[in-house]
């Protein structure tokens with residue numbers, strides 16, 4: 001792996017502390033960082049290198065998945081860190097930063113490969129990339145790459161404007177847009193489940209599949225994020241990015257090769273084939289919900305509107321359910337349902353594939369009922385793949401019952417999403433990052449939904465905290481003769 005300098009904007013922030021330092025440290029222990037590297041942390045506060053290094057160490061002790069700290073590993077790692085105070089809007093600060101970066105490159109005798117990680121508020125993305133360009137930081141003799149976090153824009157237009165500004169300083173191939181769902185092992189595994197198993201691949205079409213259900217439910221409410229979340233809602237916070245990424249991974253066609261270009265092209269093609277949902281039809285295919293008071297995990301919790309920082313008449317969506325159609329021959333007539341919400345009774349991220357029940361009539365002749373076969377891919381909190389089949393139940397007179405073929409992975413101490421993704425970016429592998437084409441198509445599809453919500457054309461359905469969301473989400477499936485599987 002190429003030696004490089006990791007330039008981290010937002011080095012005193014929450015994400016750096018909880019995710020980025022622990023990720024870098026675990027990569028270091030796994031010998032997945034280059035032999036020589038330096039990390040330059042940037043933040044508004046004035047800090048000395050030693051205090052900064054102490055803060056980094058503290059964050060490892062608090063958040064690293066490995067909790068044993070060998071003093072020599074720790075000091076070798078920490079000694080790579082330097083701190084530069086920088087105001088993102090001040091061009092002089094970038095020139096000072098360039099001096100520190102170059103000095104470190106000379107000290108370590110490494111090429112001018114620079115990884116810029118923007119762990120700061122998105123309104124700074126364009127200023128920072130412009131200044132990287134103008135200061136000379138981005139015109140070294142090695143490679144340069146940019147890692148950015150969501151949210152990527154607030155709607156279609158703002159995303160396009162942001163992309164235009166970023167692309168003045170970075171080529172698309174140099175931009176790594178993190179969607180941490182793409183770092184989850186079971187999301188990555190969707191590709192292998194379908195394409196490495198002819199048995200499943202053969203069934204992956206509308207001849208055999210009745211519908212696909214993608215769920216991401218959380219038990220938590222808005223927590224401390226009222227300011228952000230009340231402007232964003234489930235549609236921007238979860239649906240436009242994570243949920244559509246899972247949809248793309250589940251529905252993509254077989255790539256001709258397993259590389260970033262081919263896989264991302266197949267994913268793009270899923271979104272390009274999504275049937276448009278004009279604003280006038282949003283209410284018929286999308287359910288917009290908000291949690292009321294209720295009981296979650298045995299505890300009484302307040303309604304969304306009574307949460308600190310949320311207005312008493314907020315119309316924000318804490319739940320979204322949607323029915324989507326992919327206009328490709330393979331998926332003709334197969335509805336894809338997506339739902340995501342806060343303050344649901346159980347935390348679960350999963351894909352349930354319901355197969356057509358062509359055995360029903362045969363077994364009805366003996367008055368036995370078969371259940372549709374299900375393939376359940378649990379993405380979190382546990383990683384699991386289950387097939388729900390029918391079989392004779394010897395404990396029940398040989399009647400047809402459910403036979404569950406279950407694979408459960410114990411992934412309690414495997415690399416976290418941020419470790420995998422940072423490692424991929426350092427290697428220059430963009431497979432599991434969101435390409436601009438995907439992001440733009442996702443916003444294009446979502447834009448009429450945003451407008452319909454904004455204009456209050458979709459009724460806001462209240463659901464009690466601790467439930468499975470509004471009843472309207474059940475009706476959405478019932479209209480096609482289906483139901484959500486595995487709700488608790």
Ligand code: NAD
Pocket residue numbers: 009010011012013014015016042043044045086087088089118119120121122149150151
């Ligand atoms: P934070 O508020 O904790 O940290 C912000 C950082 O930005 C600090 O280091 C601060 O010094 C720096 N900063 C702010 N204004 C600055 C300025 N004018 N000049 C220089 N530096 C400045 O934020 P965070 O939670 O670490 O989130 C960072 C980014 O990651 C955001 O874009 C957020 O949307 C995104 N994100 C965060 C999480 C998370 O779990 N925290 C998850 C996904 C995405």
